[in-house]
Amino acid sequence: MNREEIFNGLAKSPKVDVCVLGGGINGLSVFRELALQGVSVLLVEKHDYCSGASAALSRMVHGGLRYLENGEFSLVRESLVERDRLLKNAPHYVAPLPTTVPVFDIFSGLANGAVRFLGLTRRPSRRGAIAVKMGLGIYDFLTRKRALMPKHAFRGRRATLARWPALNPDIKSSATYYDAWVSQPERLGIELLKDGLAAGSHARVLNYAELTLAASGRYEVKDGTTDAVAAIEPSLIINATGGWIDIANGALFPSPSKPAPLMGGTKGSHLIIDNAKLMDALDGHMIYYENEDGRICILFPYLGKVLVGSTDIRVDDPETVRCERDERDYILQSLAFVLPEIRIRPEEVVFQFAGVRPLPASKDSFTGRIPRDHFCTFVEGVDGGPPVLCMIGGKWTTFRSFGELAADLSLERLGRPRLLSTGERTIGGGRHFPSDRDAWVHDVAAATGLSRERVHILLTRYGTDCTLIADFIAAGTDQALPHPAYSTREMQFLIRNEGAEHLDDLLLRRTTLAITGELSLDMADAVLGLLAIEKHWSPALTAAERKRFLTILAERHGVDEETLSVRNEQRSALCETTARSG
Numbered sequence: 001m002n003r004e005e006i007f008n009g010l011a012k013s014p015k016v017d018v019c020v021l022g023g024g025i026n027g028l029s030v031f032r033e034l035a036l037q038g039v040s041v042l043l044v045e046k047h048d049y050c051s052g053a054s055a056a057l058s059r060m061v062h063g064g065l066r067y068l069e070n071g072e073f074s075l076v077r078e079s080l081v082e083r084d085r086l087l088k089n090a091p092h093y094v095a096p097l098p099t100t101v102p103v104f105d106i107f108s109g110l111a112n113g114a115v116r117f118l119g120l121t122r123r124p125s126r127r128g129a130i131a132v133k134m135g136l137g138i139y140d141f142l143t144r145k146r147a148l149m150p151k152h153a154f155r156g157r158r159a160t161l162a163r164w165p166a167l168n169p170d171i172k173s174s175a176t177y178y179d180a181w182v183s184q185p186e187r188l189g190i191e192l193l194k195d196g197l198a199a200g201s202h203a204r205v206l207n208y209a210e211l212t213l214a215a216s217g218r219y220e221v222k223d224g225t226t227d228a229v230a231a232i233e234p235s236l237i238i239n240a241t242g243g244w245i246d247i248a249n250g251a252l253f254p255s256p257s258k259p260a261p262l263m264g265g266t267k268g269s270h271l272i273i274d275n276a277k278l279m280d281a282l283d284g285h286m287i288y289y290e291n292e293d294g295r296i297c298i299l300f301p302y303l304g305k306v307l308v309g310s311t312d313i314r315v316d317d318p319e320t321v322r323c324e325r326d327e328r329d330y331i332l333q334s335l336a337f338v339l340p341e342i343r344i345r346p347e348e349v350v351f352q353f354a355g356v357r358p359l360p361a362s363k364d365s366f367t368g369r370i371p372r373d374h375f376c377t378f379v380e381g382v383d384g385g386p387p388v389l390c391m392i393g394g395k396w397t398t399f400r401s402f403g404e405l406a407a408d409l410s411l412e413r414l415g416r417p418r419l420l421s422t423g424e425r426t427i428g429g430g431r432h433f434p435s436d437r438d439a440w441v442h443d444v445a446a447a448t449g450l451s452r453e454r455v456h457i458l459l460t461r462y463g464t465d466c467t468l469i470a471d472f473i474a475a476g477t478d479q480a481l482p483h484p485a486y487s488t489r490e491m492q493f494l495i496r497n498e499g500a501e502h503l504d505d506l507l508l509r510r511t512t513l514a515i516t517g518e519l520s521l522d523m524a525d526a527v528l529g530l531l532a533i534e535k536h537w538s539p540a541l542t543a544a545e546r547k548r549f550l551t552i553l554a555e556r557h558g559v560d561e562e563t564l565s566v567r568n569e570q571r572s573a574l575c576e577t578t579a580r581s582g
Contacts, residue, residue, distance in 0.1 A: 029403025056355020191428025429463015
């Protein structure tokens with residue numbers, strides 16, 4: 001169902017059971033939950049799906065070891081259950097991640113939990129070996145029945161430095177445990193969307209659209225791409241806009257009836273670094289460490305590069321969030337502390353990103369103490385308008401259980417039964433994921449005529465859903481693109497089937513080209529040309545889109561046009577070297 005069909009349908013019948021406002025991971029989760037229960041549901045997203053905080057996470061899928069210090073045991077338990085479910089339900093994107101904690105003290109940090117329970121808010125001291133051991137013991141206890149991954153293990157100083165010689169030599173010991181990471185969180189969000197849409201025509205979605213209060217108790221949806229407007233009469237609205245919840249509520253209620261603030265988010269920034277020495281120093285592990293000020297930082301291999309983060313700064317306006325120079329300096333300083341012999345050149349930072357953690361409103365002076373748990377609250381409608389269910393807080397790992405909670409409250413309010421559970425339901429390309437990948441790739445390659453190497457790449461990108469893309473590629477005349485691992489038919493499939501309206505949708509979220517530092521100016525222009533043809537853009541619109549994308553890339557991600565041009569030259573040189581060696 002395309003945008004025109006959706007607006008035509010609303011014009012004929014504006015009534016829907018639920019309108020979900022926000023297409024981040026939590027909004028997509030509750031959309032999928034409701035669609036699978038047969039509820040008439042429309043999701044409206046102001047920008048692109050998973051373009052806010054859901055594109056700016058640390059890429060960790062974890063229980064939250066440090067949340068134990070805040071006494072959030074139920075959150076850690078829930079997160080570990082959802083982590084293990086994602087390992088089974090989304091094996092194409094979520095995988096185990098061995099995680100090593102360098103320890104610089106022995107007894108430090110033991111009082112942190114007690115201080116929290118007493119209601120004090122001083123900054124925590126650094127966690128010593130005993131505190132880390134206690135936390136990891138709880139981790140093992142909470143996962144003892146599932147036991148999908150090994151228990152934690154401690155190493156002394158000598159064994160630690162033998163394994164990771166680049167670590168700060170001041171360490172006393174280290175501990176290794178297992179959590180998980182997600183390779184393409186934005187794509188997993190798209191798969192939640194597709195799962196919901198597959199439930200039937202009662203499920204509809206719109207990106208680049210806004211829900212606004214037209215009159216007392218009446219709402220309209222406006223299409224940001226065509227300016228089309230349609231009235232909508234929802235029985236319930238779910239505000240799943242994360243850090244934008246209070247802003248969205250301001251647009252949903254008349255001025256005298258605006259609800260009190262519910263959110264108080266903090267900003268987290270991350271860097272993607274291309275440095276071979278740094279990659280080798282990690283030896284395949286995430287280093288989960290404390291900077292000298294006691295703040296938790298992370299460092300792990302990510303799609304051939306290294307991800308480093310993060311900061312934790314209060315913000316008032318989520319629209320203005322950027323990774324600022326002082327944050328970048330802080331992250332690099334923390335890296336220099338834990339791996340003092342490794343130096344990062346400015347050009348080796350190939351991408352940066354920042355997002356707002358959707359935390360509950362809090363007056364805690366230390367941001368690390370703000371609860372990371374989630375809950376829902378109803379704000380009753382006024383002047384005959386529908387109630388608004390607000391999804392407060394949440395972390396990426398628990399998106400399914402949070403969506404389930406919001407859906408159950410919505411079903412109760414609507415008087416509808418739950419028809420099925422999603423707890424053990426696989427997601428998108430995780431369905432029928434092969435245990436023998438080589439045999440599966442061989443069969444798909446034989447059926448489509450694509451090379452085994454190409455099918456393997458597609459399986460990595462899309463899971464078993466890649467058969468649809470492989471069939472599409474094989475059904476037409478394909479052409480190479482400036483990045484040899486992509487082709488015109490693959491990009492055309494994404495444009496036609498995944499709601500891509502702008503160039504950044506494709507290069508920042510539907511693919512990993514930008515975040516991995518593999519995007520060149522030639523590649524950006526080539527994909528823009530395909531998008532312009534599909535959207536029937538004029539030369540003027542195409543030029544405006546190019547300028548828009550380059551501005552986003554420079555202002556939000558620290559990658560300017562000159563950098564992209566340099567990558568043109570680097571890729572050309574690499575191709576020449578490969579050709580000569582071949």
